[in-house]
Amino acid sequence: MRAMKISTNIPVDDVEAAKSFYTDFLGLSVEEFNMGWVARFTDPDSGAHVQLVTGDKTAPIDSALSVHADDVDAAYAEAQAAGYEIVYPLTTEEWGVRRFFVRAPDGTVLNVVHHRN
Template sequence: MGSPPAAGPHQGGQGSPGVEGAGSVVPTVDLGTLHEFHGIQPVLPVTDAARAARYFRDVLGFEIDFIAGEPPSYARVKKGDRTYGDPVYIRLWQCGRRDAQPWRGEIVIHVGRDVDGLHAAYVKRGVNVIEPPTSQPWGLREFAIREPDGHILRFCGYL
């Protein structure tokens, strides 16, 4: 490979953040702290936190990490361990309004390998698959499902 581009005005934390030209390297800014980022935990609004957690466990194969509140109003499910990086965590927040404005977006979950096997297992469990496994030009094989509260989960692995 070639040499990296010459230092620009935003390298080394100098100057204001901006968009560099196509193909250039934009370094991260050193905040002078010892923090580390370890994944994200999206929060999905659901109509029933306990029911949603059971769906993720019983149908999608996640583990219920916790269900909180009396009556339950917040839950977190988990899949995976630290063998291949951080586990996937999804938080389920009970908002209880079916007439609320629907959330528009999706969560992409990297599963490493055997995307087709996971798809087949979910089909056997009656999961609402909205896109079948497809090899994408960006190097991933992926499929998408819609869970009972309407959220889209896209499962993918490298080709």
């Protein structure tokens, strides 16, 4: 698998209540998307970003990181072949991503995702 970008998923109770700290204080002024339960805020110059998450919409667990993969289907096959625990199967979501959740040996849950163009 090749990771194209990694986003930190920060658990929050309320995206709207939390966002001013990240947009004003940290300068992550570009709201790339906001679906109510997850939103990404980015610095327009550096590309630094975070995702705020209140709870995943479809997966049974929240992820600590979102790993944007070049080929999510191949990454899924690789994770299965390696015997890693799949905690959410490969799924094409209604909001336009294809993803799965895998648990790293240290227990960290990763959302391995590919956005359709």
